[in-house]
Amino acid sequence: MSLEEFVVEIDDVYKEYTLGKVIIHALQGVSFKIKREEYVSIMGPSGSGKSTIFNAIGGLDTVTSGEIYIDQVDIAELDAYELAWLRNRKIGYIFQTFNLLLAFSAQENIEIPMVFAGVPREDRKKKSKEILKMVGLEDRAKNKPGQLSGGQQQRVAIARALANDPAIILADEPTANLDLATGLEIIGLLKRLNEEQGTTIVSATHDLKMISISDRIIWIRDGKVDRIEDRADIQVDAMT
Amino acid sequence: MSLDLPEPKFSISEVFYLSYSNIKRRFFRSVITALGIILGIAFMAALLTNSLILDWLQTGSGVEAYQYWLVGISLIVAFGGITNSMLMAVNERVKEIGVYKCIGGLDSHIVRLFIVEALLLGILGGFLGGIIGIGMGIGINLNRASLQELSVLLESNITSLILLLLACIVLAIVLTSLATFIPARRASKLSPAEALRYEN
Ligand SMILES: Nc1ncnc2c1ncn2[C@@H]1O[C@H](COP(=O)(O)OP(=O)(O)OP(=O)(O)O)[C@@H](O)[C@H]1O
Numbered sequence A: 001m002s003l004e005e006f007v008v009e010i011d012d013v014y015k016e017y018t019l020g021k022v023i024i025h026a027l028q029g030v031s032f033k034i035k036r037e038e039y040v041s042i043m044g045p046s047g048s049g050k051s052t053i054f055n056a057i058g059g060l061d062t063v064t065s066g067e068i069y070i071d072q073v074d075i076a077e078l079d080a081y082e083l084a085w086l087r088n089r090k091i092g093y094i095f096q097t098f099n100l101l102l103a104f105s106a107q108e109n110i111e112i113p114m115v116f117a118g119v120p121r122e123d124r125k126k127k128s129k130e131i132l133k134m135v136g137l138e139d140r141a142k143n144k145p146g147q148l149s150g151g152q153q154q155r156v157a158i159a160r161a162l163a164n165d166p167a168i169i170l171a172d173e174p175t176a177n178l179d180l181a182t183g184l185e186i187i188g189l190l191k192r193l194n195e196e197q198g199t200t201i202v203s204a205t206h207d208l209k210m211i212s213i214s215d216r217i218i219w220i221r222d223g224k225v226d227r228i229e230d231r232a233d234i235q236v237d238a239m240t
Numbered sequence B: 001m002s003l004d005l006p007e008p009k010f011s012i013s014e015v016f017y018l019s020y021s022n023i024k025r026r027f028f029r030s031v032i033t034a035l036g037i038i039l040g041i042a043f044m045a046a047l048l049t050n051s052l053i054l055d056w057l058q059t060g061s062g063v064e065a066y067q068y069w070l071v072g073i074s075l076i077v078a079f080g081g082i083t084n085s086m087l088m089a090v091n092e093r094v095k096e097i098g099v100y101k102c103i104g105g106l107d108s109h110i111v112r113l114f115i116v117e118a119l120l121l122g123i124l125g126g127f128l129g130g131i132i133g134i135g136m137g138i139g140i141n142l143n144r145a146s147l148q149e150l151s152v153l154l155e156s157n158i159t160s161l162i163l164l165l166l167a168c169i170v171l172a173i174v175l176t177s178l179a180t181f182i183p184a185r186r187a188s189k190l191s192p193a194e195a196l197r198y199e200n
């Protein structure tokens, strides 16, 4: 098995938050590896540390100790410029609350990561149209986020995450603000990206609908990995 | 690390377009911020114009000490009003800064976006505030001299008035940019996760 197979590696990661005199041990020695083109769900009770893992893997927050590798690169060693590059090109983020830029249309929201990447205007327009079509929103290109439904905003967010062809899509509760049917649509879209484009997907979630389409599930409890299940095991679990 | 990265490009026209969109989208908020700038600058310009006119009219002992006091106070008011408006405007948008960071914006990109917005508001606010203030400064002297006298006086001193207007614009630009640069830079140094969960 070649090293390159792992696109995300997190090794013995600890994260402490200090609130005044109280120290909260949000992560206590978390380790796992994620293979290229895998679809992995991170599940666990509220407060178990899923979002903290999301922030750590995504280079969105520092950790107290431990190592995180994205494509074999130790992200602790990256400077500010390299980190921005990583967030811009390697990883696409999806959030529970969409986090779109409200001043800009759907198409412009997709173009801004490309602006930061230095993609010429013509190419940006073309690419953003293609991606919008892929997520089924070609007719809403000019609409601002405020004029779109929650499900449509999440599609724009997914489209934005895809702007610079990332190796990994990281999601934190992408379906938590959506109703059942819309949530299923979003999960279906993520699965399609995973299968058709080979994008690695890592999603923190409470949503049991994610279980059946995940290759693996990492269960987190009290800041530790409780167990890791393959899809095969999950089906056995479901029957017992 | 040697990721061998290309130089980032973030052209002036992109920056202006993004900043302009932000002002437009937050139009009502931008108007309030601009009003803060206009008020501060107008108050100062009115008092300065009044002092100038009194000086030109050579009334009695010329400019009195209290005039200097008033101008000093008006400067403080302008300073306080403008910095407060701009600080609040940035503080409301820390989450947005977090979003820019998540999609690959460099700290310098983000600061540039905010500075250009501040510049646009500063130019507009300084210009309008200056015009309004100078007009008011002239208005309050209509009882001291006839309109005819005043217009002769103003015409012969037109360069001073233009300089005053320019000074208003420069002051507004300096204050808005500084009062934006400092908090925007601080916010852009937060990690994206911290910026995203920032509550104001
Ligand atoms: N900024 C913070 N400051 C202090 N404590 C924090 C902070 N963020 C998270 N925590 C704590 O760290 C622990 C893990 O939180 P985290 O948000 O990762 O949980 P989660 O699994 O994502 O929960 P949920 O399912 O509710 O989103 C919790 O005890 C939480 O209170």
Ligand SMILES: [Mg+2]
Binding pocket: A050, A051, A052, A172, A173
């Ligand atoms: Mg969470």
